[in-house]
Amino acid sequence: MLILECPYCGVTGEETEFHGGGEAHIKRFGPGSSDADFETYLFMRENPKGVHFERWRHVNGCGKWFHAARCTMTLEVFGTYSAQTFEPPKEIKDAISAKRPGWSWREFS
Amino acid sequence: MRRYSAFAVAREAARFHSGWERAWRSPAPKKKYDVIIVGAGGHGLATAFYLGKNFGITNVAILEKGWLGGGNTGRNTTIIRSNYLQDPSAALYEKARSLYETMSQDLNYNVMFSPRGVIMLAQTEHEVRGYKRTAHANMLQGVTTEFISPARVKELVPIINIDGPRYPVLGGLWQARGGTARHDAVAWGYARACSDMGMDIIQQCEVTGVRSSGGKVVGVDTSKGAIDCDKLGLVVAGNSGDLANMAGFRLPMESVALQALVSEPIKPCMDVVVMANTVHGYMSQSDKGEMVIGGGTDGFNNYTQRGSFHHVEETVRALVETFPMVSRLKMLRQWGGIVDVTGDRSPVIGKTPLGNCFINAGWGTGGFKAIPGGGWATAELIAKGEPGPLSAEFGMERFIEGRFIDESVAAGVAH
Numbered sequence: 001m002l003i004l005e006c007p008y009c010g011v012t013g014e015e016t017e018f019h020g021g022g023e024a025h026i027k028r029f030g031p032g033s034s035d036a037d038f039e040t041y042l043f044m045r046e047n048p049k050g051v052h053f054e055r056w057r058h059v060n061g062c063g064k065w066f067h068a069a070r071c072t073m074t075l076e077v078f079g080t081y082s083a084q085t086f087e088p089p090k091e092i093k094d095a096i097s098a099k100r101p102g103w104s105w106r107e108f109s
Numbered sequence: 110m111r112r113y114s115a116f117a118v119a120r121e122a123a124r125f126h127s128g129w130e131r132a133w134r135s136p137a138p139k140k141k142y143d144v145i146i147v148g149a150g151g152h153g154l155a156t157a158f159y160l161g162k163n164f165g166i167t168n169v170a171i172l173e174k175g176w177l178g179g180g181n182t183g184r185n186t187t188i189i190r191s192n193y194l195q196d197p198s199a200a201l202y203e204k205a206r207s208l209y210e211t212m213s214q215d216l217n218y219n220v221m222f223s224p225r226g227v228i229m230l231a232q233t234e235h236e237v238r239g240y241k242r243t244a245h246a247n248m249l250q251g252v253t254t255e256f257i258s259p260a261r262v263k264e265l266v267p268i269i270n271i272d273g274p275r276y277p278v279l280g281g282l283w284q285a286r287g288g289t290a291r292h293d294a295v296a297w298g299y300a301r302a303c304s305d306m307g308m309d310i311i312q313q314c315e316v317t318g319v320r321s322s323g324g325k326v327v328g329v330d331t332s333k334g335a336i337d338c339d340k341l342g343l344v345v346a347g348n349s350g351d352l353a354n355m356a357g358f359r360l361p362m363e364s365v366a367l368q369a370l371v372s373e374p375i376k377p378c379m380d381v382v383v384m385a386n387t388v389h390g391y392m393s394q395s396d397k398g399e400m401v402i403g404g405g406t407d408g409f410n411n412y413t414q415r416g417s418f419h420h421v422e423e424t425v426r427a428l429v430e431t432f433p434m435v436s437r438l439k440m441l442r443q444w445g446g447i448v449d450v451t452g453d454r455s456p457v458i459g460k461t462p463l464g465n466c467f468i469n470a471g472w473g474t475g476g477f478k479a480i481p482g483g484g485w486a487t488a489e490l491i492a493k494g495e496p497g498p499l500s501a502e503f504g505m506e507r508f509i510e511g512r513f514i515d516e517s518v519a520a521g522v523a524h
Contacts, residue, residue, distance in 0.1 A: 001417055001418070001419065002409070015417070015419070016419055019408060020408040020409040022363070023363075023410075035509050036509060039361075039508050039509040040359075042452070042508075043361035043451075043452045043508045044359040044360070044361055044508075045350070045359065045360070045361065045362065045363045046350075046359070047350030047351075047359075047360065047362065047363045047364055047410060047449075048350070048351075048354070048410075049348070049350070049351040049412050052410050054409065054410065070409075072364070072410045072411055072412045072413075073412050073413065074413070075411070075413060
């Protein structure tokens with residue numbers, strides 16, 4: 001059971017209080033984009049074995065969407081942060097680097 | 110390879126079982142193979158088997174990071190059916206189901222295929238319409254299924270409660286030739302046959318890198334050293350994303366945990382497989398008497414091969430309403446496997462952006478039933494370098510072309 005903290009209302013809850021929303025920081029492509037970009041946006045996923053950035057919604061709470069950094073091999077949660085950002089804030093990156101030396105943020109498409 | 114037979118059992122009984130051979134060899138890897146298959150699960154071994162049997166390619170290595178058949182092949186709920194909606198899937202899954210019928214004879218290995226029948230319960234009006242549509246589609250595809258009444262469901266499954274207040278049984282999609290098989294035996298049978306053809310099954314050999322030159326694959330780096338190959342097949346289910354990263358491309362799939370559990374063994378009480386997709390639960394009784402119960406997937410990316418207890422609770426809670434006797438059962442074990450789920454819930458069998466590198470993945474929550482068909486199609490793909498009729502529609506390019514094989518109803522959650 002994952003324990004997540006909602007960065008908006010500050011409540012710490014079990015996974016059943018939240019709902020996963022898949023990979024975060026996906027670059028969106030709309031009408032007029034190339035087929036390849038549209039396919040990447042809709043279907044291609046990073047699916048990493050390790051550090052994963054993902055969207056969660058506090059469904060049984062304040063209802064807000066937020067982001068979480070989590071390890072898919074250990075289910076360790078490195079931290080949660082506001083969804084109003086294009087990349088993870090520095091403290092989240094530092095928390096990951098402390099636990100996973102050599103890890104680096106790469107440019108997600 | 111010594112054949113298994115009634116005579117062999119009698120012969121060995123007379124000499125204290127001293128003459129049984131190992132079912133497969135465990136050789137050290139050679140420097141180079143014509144084809145390397147990564148992943149010695151059901152689909153990987155079946156691919157190797159049909160490469161040898163249908164195309165005479167036997168200079169093949171099957172690399173496995175753990176032990177043979179220890180991934181999803183050993184973790185599923187062993188259900189075999191082919192009542193899918195879309196034509197390409199019905200063809201592929203029906204090919205697989207029909208190969209299961211003669212698999213024990215073909216492999217000289219008892220895979221305990223039991224065509225006991227599979228019912229998918231319709232518990233909402235929506236499901237009634239969906240399954241009637243599937244039954245009609247199956248009729249056109251030549252797959253024998255029928256939509257049956259609640260009374261017939263009760264006749265087939267006496268322990269079921271068809272008048273539940275929340276989810277009454279309104280009918281069912283019945284495939285009489287569906288059933289179950291012994292999942293480990295499928296992997297072991299293929300492994301034994303592959304080894305007999307001279308293929309090398311190399312266990313505890315983890316692939317750590319994919320080497321390429323000029324856009325074509327030339328070999329793999331492994332925990333047992335570098336091995337060269339002309340062609341590479343990636344058949345690693347939940348780890349496909351990880352391997353694709355090594356090979357330098359991305360896949361339209363994500364890995365999640367799917368879990369199952371079994372009860373204590375009880376006397377025979379249910380001789381068909383029952384799937385209740387509305388309540389996310391499905392159940393059959395194994396030959397040992399255990400009720401084998403499958404549940405839903407976790408809602409997040411996961412590589413841990415563990416389940417989570419709140420899903421067990423949800424699954425069992427749902428089953429108790431449909432099968433009241435479940436409330437008296439003790440559960441013995443619970444486990445999880447990592448499944449790779451695509452956007453349209455259909456598998457990917459096709460070429461990859463890397464030349465001479467082919468992939469069989471994305472079976473999501475239902476790969477076991479498709480093992481012989483998936484292996485058959487992937488072997489043809491690897492041998493010819495182009496997809497054959499079975500896998501023509503299953504290439505990754507369907508996502509860019511918007512040509513989905515939407516099985517989210519047929520695959521849903523239950524397998």
